[in-house]
Amino acid sequence: MGKYKLTYFNGPGRAEVIRLLFSAAKVEFEDHRFGFEQWPTIKQEMPFNQVPVLYIDGTPLCESGAIFRYLATEFGMNGANSLQAAYIEMVHGVLHDVYSKVPYMENDAKVKKEKTTEVHQEHILPALKKIEKKFSESKRQFLVGDKLSYADLKLMNSLILTEERAPEILPQLPNLCALRDRVRNLDGVKQYLASRPISKM
Amino acid sequence: MPSYKLSYFDAYGRGEMARLLFAAAKVEYEDERFSFEEWKASYKQTTPFGYCPVLYIDGAPLCESGAIMRYLAVEFGFNGANSLQGAYIEMISGALSDMFSKLPFFEKDEKLKEEKSRAAYKDHILPLLVKMEKKFTERKCDFLIGDKTSYADIQLMQCFIIAQRYDASLLTPFPNLVALKERVAEIDGLKQYLAERNQCPF
Numbered sequence: 416m417g418k419y420k421l422t423y424f425n426g427p428g429r430a431e432v433i434r435l436l437f438s439a440a441k442v443e444f445e446d447h448r449f450g451f452e453q454w455p456t457i458k459q460e461m462p463f464n465q466v467p468v469l470y471i472d473g474t475p476l477c478e479s480g481a482i483f484r485y486l487a488t489e490f491g492m493n494g495a496n497s498l499q500a501a502y503i504e505m506v507h508g509v510l511h512d513v514y515s516k517v518p519y520m521e522n523d524a525k526v527k528k529e530k531t532t533e534v535h536q537e538h539i540l541p542a543l544k545k546i547e548k549k550f551s552e553s554k555r556q557f558l559v560g561d562k563l564s565y566a567d568l569k570l571m572n573s574l575i576l577t578e579e580r581a582p583e584i585l586p587q588l589p590n591l592c593a594l595r596d597r598v599r600n601l602d603g604v605k606q607y608l609a610s611r612p613i614s615k616m
Numbered sequence: 617m618p619s620y621k622l623s624y625f626d627a628y629g630r631g632e633m634a635r636l637l638f639a640a641a642k643v644e645y646e647d648e649r650f651s652f653e654e655w656k657a658s659y660k661q662t663t664p665f666g667y668c669p670v671l672y673i674d675g676a677p678l679c680e681s682g683a684i685m686r687y688l689a690v691e692f693g694f695n696g697a698n699s700l701q702g703a704y705i706e707m708i709s710g711a712l713s714d715m716f717s718k719l720p721f722f723e724k725d726e727k728l729k730e731e732k733s734r735a736a737y738k739d740h741i742l743p744l745l746v747k748m749e750k751k752f753t754e755r756k757c758d759f760l761i762g763d764k765t766s767y768a769d770i771q772l773m774q775c776f777i778i779a780q781r782y783d784a785s786l787l788t789p790f791p792n793l794v795a796l797k798e799r800v801a802e803i804d805g806l807k808q809y810l811a812e813r814n815q816c817p818f
Contacts, residue, residue, distance in 0.1 A: 463711050463744065476703055478710035480682065485703035501678055501687035508680035509665050542665055 419444035421482075423467040424451065426614050427572070428519075429479040430467045432507075435568040436483055438607035440490035448612070487565040494560045502559045506546065506566040513538040514573050517580075519616040528580075535581035543588050546570075551590040556597070563598070571598040575608075620645035622684075624669035625655065627816045628774070630681035631669040634688055636770050639809030641692035649814075685709075689767040701762045708748070708760055708768040715740040716775050721818040737786055741779070749790040758799065765800065773800040777810075778818075 419437070423430035425448035437444045449457055458464050461477070468475050469482045476482055484504070487493040494500040516534045521527035550558060558566045574595040577585060585592055599608060620638070624631030626649040638645045650659050655668070663670050663679060670677045671684045678684055686706070689695040696702045718740045720732035752760065760768045776797040779787055787794050801810060 463714075463747070465714070471700075476707060478707040480710055481703045481706035484686075484706060485699055488699040488702075497687055497690040498673070500690070501683045504683035504686060505678060505680040508682060509667075512667075545665060 417443060417445060418472055420447055420470040421445065421467060422447045422449070422457070422461075422470070424449060424454070425612060426616050428616070431572055432483045432565055432569050433467060433469065433479065433486065434607065434611070435572060435604065436486045436490060436492060436565055438603045439492065439563060439568060439601060440486075441603040442490065483565055491562070492564050492568075494564055495562075499560045499564075503564045503566045506558050507569045509542055509546070510566070510569050510573050513542045514576070517576070531580050535577065535584055539577070539581075540584045540587070543584070543591060547588045547591050550594070556594075558594070563601070567594060567598050568604075571595045571604075575599070617643070618674045619672075621648055621672040622646070622669060623648040623650070623659065623663075623672065625650060625652065626814060628778075628818055629816075632774060633681065633685045633767065633771060634669060634671060635813070636774060636806065636809070637685065637688040637692055637694060637767060640694065640765070640770060640803055640806045641688075642805040643692065685767060694765060694767045694770065696762045696766055697764075701766075704761045705766045705768045709771050711744055712768075712771055712775050715744045716778065719778075719818075733782060737779070737782075742786065742789075745787075745790050745793065749793050752796070753792050758796070760796070765803065769796060769800050770806070773797045773806075777801075 419442070421430060421433055421437075421444055423433075434444075434446060457466070461468055462475050463477050465477060467479055467482060468477050469486075470476075476485065484493065487503075488500075494503050513534075516538050518527055518530045518534070521530065546558070555561065557563055558570060570591060571594070574585070574588075574592065598604060620643070622631060622634050622638075622645055624634075635647060659668070660666050664677050665679060667679055669681055669684060670679045671687070672678075678687065686695065689705075696705050715736075718736040720729050720736070723729040723732055748760075757763065759765060760772065772793065773796075776787060776794065801807065
């Protein structure tokens with residue numbers, strides 16, 4: 416095994432920010448993805464019966480936050496000091512909270528579409544408008560500090576989902592959309608986005 | 617040192633880890649607490665995203681309980697000696713949060729609450745503690761990670777206080793973790809805070 420192996424479902428979920436960090440840092444990793452039918456077996460092998468798990472030279476690290484914050488620190492994408500790191504965690508946390516309300520596992524397409532639109536109107540748009548306001552006032556190139564952080568990667572990935580499922584809200588977020596476009600065109604990120612499996616979730 | 621104010625419900629919930637860190641570090645802060653009615657009527661609108669807790673650092677708001685907890689842990693030296701230790705500390709903290717969050721804090725029906733609590737311990741919490749006790753015993757160290765108190769040790773203490781309040785006999789299979797909890801509860805600063813703090817249902 417190389418230095419890093421990530422084990423997760425074949426979907427974005429709690430692993431996508433991790434994969435984006437490796438891509439942005441241009442660090443190689445084994446992107447082990449399994450299907451739902453394999454989960455009962457794999458679950459028993461995981462240290463806390465959960466995924467994602469990151470193997471670092473064979474030693475497992477669990478909990479998505481622990482994984483992506485560790486990698487972000489190693490790759491210089493966790494701010495310049497502890498206060499910036501705290502704001503990065505805050506923005507990522509808010510984005511995670513609001514986007515986790517999207518009914519990813521809903522099987523009825525009509526219900527899924529309706530609920531997704533509702534979640535965007537009631538939760539996602541209000542949060543993003545606040546972030547847009549602060550971001551445009553700051554006149555910065557990145558959400559926190561003056562370099563790429565995992566909060567920017569999360570923002571980009573979230574807005575890509577919104578492009579597909581609720582694009583009507585995007586005209587209210589011009590600066591965040593500009594940031595999304597800068598990040599999606601970064602070397603490393605661009606190639607990963609072009610090659611990643613399309614998610615059905 | 618900046619001036620600190622923590623703003624949260626009069627409850628443990630997502631605010632207590634910050635209070636415990638201030639206590640263990642013996643750092644002064646304003647411990648602002650409000651009721652649910654006060655939250656809805658006025659406090660909510662003053663927060664960055666309509667959530668609490670909020671930590672005001674020289675008046676500037678920081679929200680998201682994880683961000684607050686990890687910021688204070690780093691500032692006060694409770695985040696391990698390096699980034700890999702920090703990762704393992706977050707891993708344990710996350711695992712404890714995941715399992716203890718399955719407790720039915722808001723269940724109003726007493727009978728249902730008891731059933732759900734039993735199930736949460738049996739299906740989620742105790743299996744985690746079995747794994748943790750095993751690893752911790754093998755490690756032969758006084759702390760969960762590294763060689764000094766981290767916020768994972770403090771969080772374990774708080775979780776065990778909750779568990780012991782429910783049914784102390786559930787923790788008999790975990791003597792080394794219980795001993796760790798007892799040691800952490802004796803830390804100067806924490807000890808006084810634990811003796812004085814409001815007893816909250818959750």
